[in-house]
Amino acid sequence: MTPDTTDSDGTAGAFDADTGVPDRIADQFENIRRTRRRRALGWLGLFAFLAFATLQAFAATELLNPDARLGTFTDSLTGFFPITSYFGVVPFLDLGQYVAFIRQENLLYDPEIGGLLFQFPPNPTDVYAFFFRELGIFQIFGEAGITLAMGFVGTVLGFPVALVFGTLGSERVTPFPFNFLFRGTMSFIRAVPAIIWTLIFIPFLGLGPSSAAIAIAFDTIGNLGRLFVDELEEIEDGPIEAMETTGASKPQVVFFGMLSQVRTAFIAWTLYIFEINVRIGVTVGVIGAGGLGYVLASQQNLLRFTNMMATLLAIFFLIISVELFSQRLRSRLRSDEVQMGIWELVAGFPRRMAESMLK
């Protein structure tokens, strides 16, 4: 490298006498270092502010000098996880106590209703009674069935209203200021949590699963409707224009041009909201609306921690089952593959299960 680099402006060819680095490079290096230093200071300030704000929040939540009782908590934990000794020596988690409570309170299965269906030889009168007199499809699952039914009814009742509000809330359907009539209504519904809606409906339907189901339906209008509006923002103009050129009426353009583009998405979102609604069913149960949440709350009041844990296990089982079902269905809807028939779905299950285990 010769010192005489031929630069047209003359200045850029200068060198720093000590380091031998060209000034141009040294300048840019200094420039970058300054920028980096400024940025680091900015981050430092941001972290300092966050730490300060967090401290204030700790104070507001009384976490700075908490009324901690570690002993009581440890005691309750032994209640949550009861220990038994096998052969008098090996300590082991006493699962039997959980199972006993789940059976005693019919948390997952109601033998009185289920007995109509499961008997040998099958009794046609009882099977008829199960489906049409006792209406037992949900009740066979005991308390879990009540929670599941709350989420189901809420979704079924909320869906059509959410569909209407979501569609009319889209700017492509209703011109700008008027669509906010529907979006605003949905925002208002969302602002109030489902548990509060239950409180509002207690004077109307009493404290029980019915007011919980209606409350969940309301919640569904707000949340599902919002998802519908968002989904409708994403659609393509092409099919809408195509339907306009056929001379279709405005409602026909909305249905064929817009809604048919989002049909699978809408079904998938509805299943997702159903999952959430079953969870909300547990929450509103806690304030007394029935189902698993109610059992959980009453055992907590009695300080029977083992029973609480048993109920938690039942809740876990219910939620996981609903999610598995809904996610399978959603991925099936979204996939472009040729769909399996119901028979193939049921009969081919062991083989597919085995195949996926081997992968």
Add this chain to the structure above:
Amino acid sequence: MTYIEVDGLSKRFGDTVALDDVSFAVPDGEFVIVLGVSGSGKSTLLRALSGLLSPTDGEIAIAGESMVGPRPEVAMIFQQHNIIGDMTAYSNSLSGGVHRSGFFSSVLQLQDDAEKHRALDALDTVGLLDEAEQKARSMSGGQQQRIGIARALVQQPNVLLADEPVASLDPGSAQSVMGYLRTASEDRGLTTFCSLHQVNIARKFGHRFIGLRDGEKVFDGYRDDLTIEVIDDIYGDIDTEGMFVRDDGDADAPTDEVATS
């Protein structure tokens, strides 16, 4: 007799002039090809004819009636097909005729049998009768475009507008879609406007040609008037060698493959 009359049509989008004082008259039943490079105003002209765009200046009259919005007797076929992928070919075809039924009967597909036969007949015209129950999304680009034609036919139009119907298709599908388009328009006596940028396909299928360049009409004439000089004029400075095929030439000659702009 004049069926479509376009008089002093201009369309501006902000400062951009898409169409500049375009006038022509087309008699009933003609197959018109609109030629021009991308951005020459072909799409704007067809969208204005369909009533999707309202002109800045000038007037379009179809059957003596001014176009102020989409009309059932004017059907349109799009470059991007714009059919509904989630519905079957049959349902898509049926949706062309919804303007004849009410909201609920069209949504629940409770149209009378004559309407449903019409939808199947249109699918038969484009050679898709056997694929009627297939999901449109699972079909090839050429087949999807044929569904688009079927939907337009079920609409029972007098005018068929096709905006670059073969631009996104491979040469084989393009030939077959253009063939179906011409058959449909001849059998049903439709006045057809089709915009294209492939000169070889244009010459093979067109009767009359309208050339656009920078939004202005630079050519309006029949097959014999469409000389190499005219093509040069429409396509400007682009090298047009090989884009032009004489009547005695083979339209599928390899030199034609560069015939895009």
